[in-house]
Amino acid sequence: MDMTTEPRLDRDTTNCSIARTLELVGEKWTLLVLREIWYGVSRFSDLHQMLGCPRNLLAERLRKLVDNGILATEAYQAEGARSRYRYVVTAKGNDLVPAVLGLLQWGDKYRADPTGPAIVNRHRGCGAALSVQVRCEHDHHVPAAEMEITPGPGFRTRSDPEPAT
Template identity: 80%
Template sequence: MTTATDLRLDRDTANCSIARALEVVGEKWTLLVLREIWYGVSRFSDLHKMLGCPRNLLAERLRKLVEHGILATETYQEDGSRSRSRYVVTAKGNDLVPAVLGLLQWGDKYRADPAGPAVINRHRDCGAPLSVQVRCDRDHPVPATEVEISPGPGFRTKADPEHAA
């Protein structure tokens, strides 16, 4: 008899959603670009100044984020100046906020400066600090020890002839 553990060990990981997400946002500079844009920096020159990364690398990361619909460009013009482009977060980009805040929360707990976190994220309406939590659809908090993994509609095994390499 095949158990759920046996199935997971024989799974084809080529269609893993985590791996696919990391192909787009799993690089340090990409996450730092998103951080700065969420913090309100929107122009290439300002991003370059804040991050200090090579210009070509920044341009490539921005291009990839726009290509994947996480950022968009919009044109603006200040009085007396030529029109310019700035980067704005799309709805798809805003859907990454819980993941990035989760990394921040972990970093604040285990990797913060001895003086404490560099920034505190708060709910604008009430001022309370934010925390990222895993909750089920019935609104129960779910600790990592209570997460159950089961095959989903895209699950396949390495032996599946339709998906064999």
């Protein structure tokens, strides 16, 4: 088949949801900040200590996550101390858990320490280890070989005119 006639090769990738998501959370420190907050670290100084990332970089990543509604700040005050802020995960941030757990699951399989993974995520209700799976709307497990990619409402080709804004 002539490659110039393959419709997938004319696909406009500028509106790709994966690319847009990576612009927001696809940087190492951003994912590690989220990891620590999910694990219960919530104060800037504790995040700085746990991650060892430069303070200005940490501040910028936190600001970006807050500005995009993935994290929120919440005032708290320890007895006898001044009021401070901690970071909390929003519902939008919690919707990232499957994606990040998917990265962890892959890393545990292919990149873990020879002695095994550093942590295991478990279901608090029953104690079973967690796993991330791709499932269809009818609750079938779908291996990658069974995925079908079809155009969605935002599909464009490179030759399509730019959408009006």
